[in-house]
Amino acid sequence: MRFPWNKVIFLSTAAALGVISASLCAPALPAISKYFSAEFSALQFIISLFLIGNALGQFLCGPLSDQLGQRRIMLLGLSLFIMASAGCALSENLFFLLACRFFQGMGSAVGPVLSRAIAAKLFSQDRSAQVQSYGAVGVGLVSMLAIFSSGYLTLLSWRSNFWLAALLGVLMLLWTHLTLKDNGTKRLRPVSLTQSFKEIAQTVRHPVFFNYALCHSITYGLMYAYITLFPFILIAIFHENNPMQVGVYSAYMIACYMVGAFFAARLVLRWTSQRMVTIGIALQLFSGALLFVAPLSFILPALIVFNLSIGIILPVTSASALAPFAGDSVGTASSALGLSYRMVGSLLSICICQFPLFEGKSLALAITGLSLLSFMLYQRSTQEQRKGALPP
Template identity: 30%
Template sequence: MHGVMGRPPGAATEKAATSPMMLLLLVAMTGVAPISLYMLVPALPVLATAFGHDISIAQMTVSLYMVGIACSQIIMGPLSDRFGRRPVLLAGLWLMVIASAACIFAESLPQLIAARFLQALGGASGMVVSRAIIRDLYSRERVGSMISLVIAVMMIAQMLSPLTGGLLETAFGWRSIFYVITAASLVIAVSIAVMLPETRRVRAGGSGFRGDVGSLIKSRTFVGYMLCQVLASQIIFTFAGGGPYIVVMQMGRSGAEYGAWFATTGFAYLIGNLFCVRFAPHHQLEKLIWFGLALQFAGSLLNLVWGIAGLNQAPPWLFGTQMLVMFANAFVMSNSAAGAISVRPEAAGTASGAMGFLQMGLGALLSQFGAYLGGHFATPVPLNLAIVVLSAACASTMIFLIPRRTLVLSEALVEQAEEEESGLL
């Protein structure tokens, strides 16, 4: 009865779920694209000089990379539901290996930009497929903690990636960054080919891509969880877009000081994910989301009060309360993502892809909006107000799209289905 939908097909996946190597593979496949993004950032001025272009053109190696990440999510997720996690993931990573090698030999900035887009298109397959693999391997209530654990480990590497890129560029030139990325992506691809079993749930009926999309769009629960996760992520993008202008232009501080203060919010997000890992296995997913939503709204509202009172003209006030928001944000994002990909587990790739696409697409717009709020006003109040609105919108999705009665019923059905399927297996 291994064809029963809802459980991973085979004993290999059950062993993989408890393997420390699986955690390392999940971290590697999730982090390879974002780490590669940030490694190149310190070398952008050198790229502009080397190819004789304006820095704004060199910046396209980053901006179009983010477009590639967004496109990859909406493509690779549904493909992984149809053809399996392994083949789609391996195809994406081999594309990244080839594109990274092409970056090494790029003779012009347009060639480099095109290769970077393909690099992101392939590498981001790991971001979307990893969430689907987590849902394949773990029960609904453990998904949030596993996502948090992967994010927590990945963020440590991600925070070090700009420093690594800067050191490589200084010591060996900008092409050395792509030698390292090519080697790392090759090692990850080979490791996955050797050690990762197929985890996709065997489908009882072939509803296909249209059926998956249709059922997800019609599900208020999926839409609610997805919007909650996406809107929570926009708090990060909006603050990141406006923060530099507030600190440098309004407060008169240096860019280096802004970088140091901004790192505190990343650290708070990391700690929030670690706390989520600790508490998620022992508490209902919705309770953790509500805890995060309440704390997130309280922190953003407090930041607005500081702004109106004029206290946010000093970084400790602005970033102190933003750290509280980011700590809470970790609870909201990981657990709402877990809820979204658990609505229809056999379509976890499609759900993950839609969520990632909206997250990156809206993120590009709201980071620009945040930059406008930070750069065109004399106080941080407009940016503070925008974050309060986003926090309230997150809570609204849980209130209006996922009624409490539906939650209780869905939880009971999920638990009953999993018990029946485990018995059949």
């Protein structure tokens, strides 16, 4: 069977839409502050409103895609993303820019939610895990390119970052129009927020979804905490406070994440999703133990192992959580997964970052303890799958 590289490239580009939007905006914040003579506290809304809009979009687009079709919602979301990105680029006052950022975040949500749903609907669990793992490699590569290119674009104008986002949206819109077929989903009932809440709550109660989604969310929480603490670890331990060097170290870690995802993609069909999750959690647990007991010289190797582990765990647990919903409710399940990892992951990250750094020991304890919890959740998931648990 010929591997669907065209679908992998399409889905990974769609999944990276939100990451690209965030990465392109961050370096432009000082220039935006100067242009609008705005305080830094006001500029924080540029990020937070994007995230709020993205969360609302994650909630809406999955159930809507089950009711109206994935193609239609993808085109609608991309159109909103294009208009909002162009609005950001044309903004002449800060309030209008903030409003456009909210809608940009809302439109960008269709990428990750529907890319997961499309992969789960088109492929078996292991093949979906492979496709999402290759997609994770693509997202990592696109993230690195966005981080490096955004700084150069800001030298031209802060508006150029948003024009690039709009251009990407136009290309994705054309690509979707030409290649994505309607999934045939047509539910003859009105779209209802109350019904969406009920469907997402029903999905979360499914035992296989709940355990895999929580395992997925725990890994996201550890990743958020690591991203927050990593610059401070470099400064506290290696006395490295050069932003350029911190960026280089961060790029190395993204590369390790990509290697882990590539490893999962190459081996998941041979070793199955269950075994790949076991390997990923074992590596994560090992990285936490190494970070806790090893001398300072082993901190970077421990973090390399940690990034390898999240590259394995995230795409495989995503595919496994959605596997029971490969029918007409896969969009709702993808929305539920997105909301789960954002809420649980953010909460865990905030809690972890409240503790003193202690040369990385607090992060080590969190990785070790939460990896053990992930392993227990994974064991429960495999037991439920053996029982043949079906969606309620």
